[in-house]
Amino acid sequence: MKQSTNQLVEHFFRHESANLIAVLTRAFGMRRIDLIEDMVQVAILEAMHAWKQRGVPENPAAWVHHVAKNRILDSIRREKTYEKAIALSGLSRSDQSITAQESMVDQWLEKEELPDSLLRMIFVCCHPSLERKTQIALTLKTLCGFGISEISRGLLLPSETVKKRIQRAKHSLATANVRLELPSDDQLTQRLDVVHDVLYLMFNEGYSTSHGTEPIRDEICEEAVRLCHLLCESPYSSPSTKALLALQLFHAARLDARTDENGAVILLEDQDREKWNRCLIGTAQSWLANSKTDQPTRFHFEAAIAMQHCISPNVEATDWNSIVNFYSRLIQLRDSPVYELNQAIAMGQAGDTGEAFSQLQNLRDSDDMKHYFLLDCAFARIHELEGNTKAAIDSYLTALSKTVVPHEKTLLEKKLRKLADSG
Amino acid sequence: MPKYMFIYRGGQEKLKFASPEQIQQVMQMWIDWIDDGVEAGWILDAGDGLKPGGAIVNMDLTVTKDELSTESGSLISGYSMIEVPDLIMAIELAKDSPMPNSGGTVEIRELTHNGKQYE
Numbered sequence: 423m424k425q426s427t428n429q430l431v432e433h434f435f436r437h438e439s440a441n442l443i444a445v446l447t448r449a450f451g452m453r454r455i456d457l458i459e460d461m462v463q464v465a466i467l468e469a470m471h472a473w474k475q476r477g478v479p480e481n482p483a484a485w486v487h488h489v490a491k492n493r494i495l496d497s498i499r500r501e502k503t504y505e506k507a508i509a510l511s512g513l514s515r516s517d518q519s520i521t522a523q524e525s526m527v528d529q530w531l532e533k534e535e536l537p538d539s540l541l542r543m544i545f546v547c548c549h550p551s552l553e554r555k556t557q558i559a560l561t562l563k564t565l566c567g568f569g570i571s572e573i574s575r576g577l578l579l580p581s582e583t584v585k586k587r588i589q590r591a592k593h594s595l596a597t598a599n600v601r602l603e604l605p606s607d608d609q610l611t612q613r614l615d616v617v618h619d620v621l622y623l624m625f626n627e628g629y630s631t632s633h634g635t636e637p638i639r640d641e642i643c644e645e646a647v648r649l650c651h652l653l654c655e656s657p658y659s660s661p662s663t664k665a666l667l668a669l670q671l672f673h674a675a676r677l678d679a680r681t682d683e684n685g686a687v688i689l690l691e692d693q694d695r696e697k698w699n700r701c702l703i704g705t706a707q708s709w710l711a712n713s714k715t716d717q718p719t720r721f722h723f724e725a726a727i728a729m730q731h732c733i734s735p736n737v738e739a740t741d742w743n744s745i746v747n748f749y750s751r752l753i754q755l756r757d758s759p760v761y762e763l764n765q766a767i768a769m770g771q772a773g774d775t776g777e778a779f780s781q782l783q784n785l786r787d788s789d790d791m792k793h794y795f796l797l798d799c800a801f802a803r804i805h806e807l808e809g810n811t812k813a814a815i816d817s818y819l820t821a822l823s824k825t826v827v828p829h830e831k832t833l834l835e836k837k838l839r840k841l842a843d844s845g
Numbered sequence: 846m847p848k849y850m851f852i853y854r855g856g857q858e859k860l861k862f863a864s865p866e867q868i869q870q871v872m873q874m875w876i877d878w879i880d881d882g883v884e885a886g887w888i889l890d891a892g893d894g895l896k897p898g899g900a901i902v903n904m905d906l907t908v909t910k911d912e913l914s915t916e917s918g919s920l921i922s923g924y925s926m927i928e929v930p931d932l933i934m935a936i937e938l939a940k941d942s943p944m945p946n947s948g949g950t951v952e953i954r955e956l957t958h959n960g961k962q963y964e
Binding site: 433435439467469470473474475476478568570571572 | 857860861864865866867868869871872873875876879891892893894896922923925
């Protein structure tokens, strides 16, 4: 019989590595993070060698925790011996009791205590002193246990760049000896905003349609959802956190339907809605309901729009008027040509093609969007809705003449063929 | 039927910089390969891993100690006991093992029973 019960859950090592790094860094300080990462790596390798032939022990997490903790304690004891030698030579150094730290680590590694360390780590990785991209890379490394090569593939950056960013970030946090603390009440809102932005962008990095598919990118989405969920379950979340989780879940529900068997992207209007994950949509709806507040954020409106798509049986039956209104609220919150573009399409879908054209024309007159191929796609879509196939084809051809990545090119060409066949 | 010992050597270096995910994949490959062998009956004993390090007592009674592992790619990292009709079959099975793929080797040695082949 296969020892399927003995097999590890997916991403076990990755998540245990993240748990250990969070707890050990909390106990022994950011300045030791490199040492901690090395010891965690050693513990995981040791586990592999011990388990590959005899099978996985009953409590694999406890096994890895035990090894990693002892490795790091041994190493710090040696460090303390060295420090004592320095102290004897006349330089004074306070001697913290390692036994006290050890029992703290044991306590923090308990299942119910773990989220606290992870949350502290989230706030450190999203430290305001770091650049946004670095925050994302550091979060993926430290909190999601991704390797450098996986991060570089996921973020479409050269490995060397990712490595350097992470090293520099760790170095600057270590030099400042940033503590793994939760922000104080007066700072919480501000710090939480940064965390939200990072989780939002992290999800988008995984979700973004402009790069084709790779399993690693779906996993980045999963990790963003996992961290957002962790935050939502904690006392530190705000209504905005819950709306963000709802938004991510609505998108996640459609992940499987958005690519065909060759990995090519399928647009919302062409997706097989049977493939959408009803269970995730339901969960998303309850988080959105749970996120009610007098001061809705962009996540609330974006989630509300995503929900309208998710609950509609087809494109035509979608409540486009509500979507137009949600975009108006979004534009009030933050001026964005992308919102305006999407709003124009929703207007067209709602039947108001005249208004849609004039909004798109305004965008063409502004500098932001002029060279962006999606603007021409939006024009094409509205022409299509008006039944003007020739004008639609012309707009798609204009879009093709602009800078597009290969997979977007394929998508545009597919659209063009379809139009040519119908016209 | 003849019995053989698979002696696994090396393959440590390649994993040193692997991500947790890659390490887990390698381990899963091992578990699956061994499960298949146990199920098919040609693995008598999956054996065990051997910890890196340790000591060697030399001819002149001097002792070589410690980090043997980090330098030598030929360190034995584990063993298994196999029972198959002949060496050719054993070689084929060893080729399927995760060892060559993870940068290590499998040494195959036949066991003797009072100096004779196992019947």
